[in-house]
Amino acid sequence: MTFEPLSRQSVSDQVFGRLRDAIVSGRYPAGDALPSERELATAFGVNRHAIREALRRLQQLGLVRVSQGGATRVLDWRATAGLDLAMALTGARDVLPVRTLIRDVLEMRACIGADAARLCAQRATGQQRRAVVEAVETYASAAPDLERMGAADRDLWRRIIEGSGNVAYLLAYNSLTAGDLAVGSVPPHRRTAELLDVTAHRNLAELIADGDAGGAEAVARALLAVPVGAPGEIGAA
């Protein structure tokens, strides 16, 4: 029997989570003023400093604008928040179906993955190409253990993106794979077909190693294509 390390949320973490969900779900409409720090402190039953730390993080995410003297106002996250918010967007079930969100993330992954494969074939160093080939072997040898294959697959794509030399793609990939979304709540049948296609993965690695940009892009695009109308539903979680 193994235990996972239980998460100890600090007070300000909890405040942050609650306010974040309240904002993205629209319970605090954009433009409205948040209660004052002192009010929030008494409302949550915590010290004002904890509230402040939470508000700083919300500001960092682009959810609120705080201004000395004036009130802290809620921003329209669709206009001001960055991609890092994506991994926290599951808290907006009411206003944004999780299923659509997963489709969006998969679409973006496909878009970036294909272009990264192209660029990787085009301008990766010899060492980076070897790393890709190596990763695809690790991936293939993990079959048929789905969990290990998934981990190896993530590692493979990370190497491809590193080979593309595009830092923006790398950071976006981090945003997409972090959090609950891509990792936890993607229904298996939206991923397993792709995950099990060892031949295509090997093919992709070979094209990258050979420097065939067009071919690598085409294979990657086909591999990552988002199935239309998949009946995937998110579980009770």
Add this chain to the structure above:
Amino acid sequence: MTFEPLSRQSVSDQVFGRLRDAIVSGRYPAGDALPSERELATAFGVNRHAIREALRRLQQLGLVRVSQGGATRVLDWRATAGLDLAMALTGARDVLPVRTLIRDVLEMRACIGADAARLCAQRATGQQRRAVVEAVETYASAAPDLERMGAADRDLWRRIIEGSGNVAYLLAYNSLTAGDLAVGSVPPHRRTAELLDVTAHRNLAELIADGDAGGAEAVARALLAVPVGAPGEIGAA
């Protein structure tokens, strides 16, 4: 004579900026322990709470991991930071050429823009299509004022992305357009050619309005293509 509102950085803002730049530029190597909050407080000559607020934001960005009892450790931002960091990456001039970074951002914009145009033509509502057509007219009528055209262009692309119905694209677009990068420090000659192509923009809007996904994607891809080997250099800023 008009004055811009002068920026008043709070103490914790400054601490945040300094530590962020120190980390992304590698002065605090990944894996190393940051000085304790109390040490940082005396070093910066500020109160510990200011340090804590800055550290919270760094944690939010994925640059450090703080753990009670243990030290606050620097993370490898290439592995843990999200796209929101991109707009702050100009502080890493020494380790990451700004020119490459701009190329990366433009590449990602092209990749997402083309796919968003495709999806917009495919599944935008009638109202969203009209908004795109309307925006392209505003853009065209702004010629030849480059500044106004730029603003109208950003608005046009925002509408296209909204029409695509992909929230991830929308957030990524926010990440890319926020901050100093895409707006301020892109050398004009890497953008003006695209910006002045009124015909192509009109064409794009028309294809979207007609629901021609393939055509819209092709036009968008051509329009946003990143010129290879452009001799653009960043100014002294």
Add this chain to the structure above:
DNA sequence: GTCTGACAACTGGTCCAACCAGTTGACGGG
């Protein structure tokens, strides 16, 4: 009456000082 300035009552920003809680490593007894 209208404008203007002072002022009071907010807002967030900063600081101090203390204590709680968890981690780490050294040190001494087994």
Add this chain to the structure above:
DNA sequence: CCCGTCAACTGGTTGGACCAGTTGTCAGAC
């Protein structure tokens, strides 16, 4: 040599005080 204890760190939380900027009110000057 091993292992538990404990002191000396680390971050987490609290209370209270005061500074700084914003906002709206309200009396006085025009």
